[in-house]
Amino acid sequence: MSASLTAKGRFTVSAVDYESGLPQLRLVRETVFVQEQGVPVSLEWDDLDPRCHHVLALDADGAPIGTGRLTPEHKIGRMAVLSDWRGHGVGEALLHALIDQARSQGWHEISLHAQASAIGFYARHGFLPQGPRFEEAGIEHQTMRRLLDGPNPVESHDAAVAALLGVIGTARRHLWLYSRELDPGLLDRPDVMTALRRFATRGGETRILLQDVLAPQSAHAPLIALSQRLPSAFLFRVIEETVDRAYPSAFACNDAGGWYFRLLGHRTDGETRIDQPARARQLENVFEPFWERARPCTEYRALGI
Structure with a gap:
């Protein structure tokens, strides 16, 4: 009981x-x-x-x-x-x-x-x-x-959205996203945006690594506008080192053991689990060196900030 x-x-x-x-x-x-x-x-x-x-x-x-x-x-x-x-x-x-x-x-x-x-x-x-x-x-x-x-296979777009919601929804204070260009069709979904907003307003911090900074800006990605309203909750950096840009994968992980990994970053199929801290920490350890070498994304700052 x-x-x-x-x-x-x-x-x-x-x-x-x-x-x-x-x-x-x-x-x-x-x-x-x-x-x-x-x-x-x-x-x-x-x-x-x-x-x-x-x-x-x-x-x-x-x-x-x-x-x-x-x-x-x-x-x-x-x-x-x-x-x-x-x-x-x-x-x-x-x-x-x-x-x-x-x-x-x-x-x-x-x-x-x-x-x-x-x-x-x-x-x-x-x-x-x-x-x-x-x-x-x-x-x-x-x-x-x-x-x-074991890991759950992500084999469809709907499953990819659900996997992302699982990682965001189970995060405690920290969320890490490695995305090539803010994943159109995933990170711009209304339900995903709602989950990210809820996490941010609870005091969560989301760090986001990008390879392409201009494509999301041209597409008016809603996450950029959200980050401008909550600048302390969403931190962007841009990968510029040639060797780092060769990294082919993409992933999301959190501080509660949740993760969603895609071997090829331009696709949504992959694997996910919400209760495997060792794998989530492994992905965080992949993320951090990239983050340290990346530059701050000044392009997404709101005017006057």
Whole structure:
């Protein structure tokens, strides 16, 4: 069992037996899925339920506020949090509990069907989208997967965006980005910009190394404008040494063990993981010598600064 204290109050998350916990599971799931989202009761409860691992979140008074399950097919599902408790870390705690359950079973990977509105949430926890979106119970969904004991392959543009969101979203105070020209299609995405802005306003610092300073400027890259509004949070340097410019790769890494590495910097395919500090430190150690030899990027300073 894990306990958390939030502005909303204290809550706990623990595994629960299906039969004894059914009334509490039913209260949460039917409130969220049946009453709020219009899912038919006949679709909400299935033959898998008795065979699943279930977790339950309870408030300080012992009332149920959230649920989730892990199926025999290694899938996370039925993640639900009552409306009054959303935004207070309950969903995150439920997800961590289910991932811990999967690890305790010795599973190598897990997957889930994320509602389209929750893709960013799962991306911040290391899940990458697979395949096209689809409808389930009348709601748009996306299959997402996470390997538990190795790097996750990034094989599509959507997966690349999710990988970047995972690295940004799990950073504590420091984020390092090595990008050839601010990666059009990645670092200019609205969801990525929102994540970077949120990280900066929490007091985070992002160091960005570039090989091409003019192309992002000509394209009016939104990250430049954001850095001009928050100049202490975003630091740019430009690589000019010939030997350094020959470096073919690109990557993002953070101070919490998250990283996304692309062997060829002009492509988005690569590998990522949010919980491997040794590899993240290795990439930071690649970044730092480049940073020391690079020049400050005065081109991006706002007028009057």
